[in-house]
Amino acid sequence: MATPHIKAEKGDFAETVLMPGDPLRAKHIADTFLSNVKLVNEVRNMFGYTGEYKGKTVSVMGSGMGIPSISIYAKELITEFDVKNIVRIGSCGALKKDIQVRDVIIAMGASTDSAVNRSRLAGFDYAAIADYSLLEASVNAARSAGKQVRVGNVFSADLFYSPVDGIMDTLAKMNVLAVEMEAAGLYGVAAEYGANALAMMTVSDHIITGEALDADARQNTFNDMVEITLDAALTF
Numbered sequence: 123m124a125t126p127h128i129k130a131e132k133g134d135f136a137e138t139v140l141m142p143g144d145p146l147r148a149k150h151i152a153d154t155f156l157s158n159v160k161l162v163n164e165v166r167n168m169f170g171y172t173g174e175y176k177g178k179t180v181s182v183m184g185s186g187m188g189i190p191s192i193s194i195y196a197k198e199l200i201t202e203f204d205v206k207n208i209v210r211i212g213s214c215g216a217l218k219k220d221i222q223v224r225d226v227i228i229a230m231g232a233s234t235d236s237a238v239n240r241s242r243l244a245g246f247d248y249a250a251i252a253d254y255s256l257l258e259a260s261v262n263a264a265r266s267a268g269k270q271v272r273v274g275n276v277f278s279a280d281l282f283y284s285p286v287d288g289i290m291d292t293l294a295k296m297n298v299l300a301v302e303m304e305a306a307g308l309y310g311v312a313a314e315y316g317a318n319a320l321a322m323m324t325v326s327d328h329i330i331t332g333e334a335l336d337a338d339a340r341q342n343t344f345n346d347m348v349e350i351t352l353d354a355a356l357t358f
């Protein structure tokens with residue numbers, strides 16, 4: 123069967139799908155962490171894989187960048203491929219001095235300048251929040267592995283290059299931990315179509331200090347976050 127953006131068979135995806143923005147990060151994760159791997163989607167090179175992690179079947183597929191892109195893939199995975207849990211595993215820019223590059227942040231909530239969730243809620247402000255079970259399982263998996271995570275609010279920006287003067291200072295003042303581009307949209311899609319979602323990000327750059335990882339590091343070295351997510355997935 124095929125949706126407009128995914129060419130795969132019913133049953134090709136596991137109930138839980140990890141979604142990095144970068145399809146090559148999806149490939150790295152499949153190559154590094156999964157066994158018995160099958161490539162299940164390559165439409166637009168948005169690679170999707172299904173394999174086994176410690177005996178559990180899980181999938182990993184790129185989401186592309188931004189709320190419009192992840193919204194398409196998340197909606198089709200949920201409604202056409204019976205996916206129940208989507209965990210975004212992304213990168214983000216840190217907004218606070220006490221957060222370092224490579225720290226892992228879990229988005230308990232996601233603020234945004236996108237209008238998608240207002241469209242869903244008759245023009246009112248929608249609180250885009252993580253599924254509590256996925257959040258708790260991920261925090262527990264991190265604790266068990268002795269890995270630190272920060273849990274809080276993130277900002278899902280429509281524009282990577284913001285034209286709004288002082289926006290990063292305003293976000294930091296409101297205790298927003300980091301900026302990225304998908305979480306609020308993913309949470310809205312999951313609510314609309316009845317699935318569970320969580321967004322977890324590794325800090326790839328620091329808005330205050332300017333420190334930044336390169337593309338190769340963003341693609342291939344976020345293993346702590348991936349292990350937390352996969353270990354959490356064993357419990358749901």
Ligand SMILES: O=P(O)(O)O[C@H]1O[C@H](CO)[C@@H](O)[C@H]1O
Nearest residue numbers: 142143187188212213302303
């Ligand atoms: O690394 P990913 O998961 O793509 O996440 C972040 O990186 C992209 C911008 O460079 C946006 O998609 C943003 O959310």
Ligand SMILES: O=c1cc[nH]c(=O)[nH]1
Nearest residue numbers: 213214215301302303
């Ligand atoms: O969206 C993003 C992702 C990483 N870093 C940023 O500054 N923004």
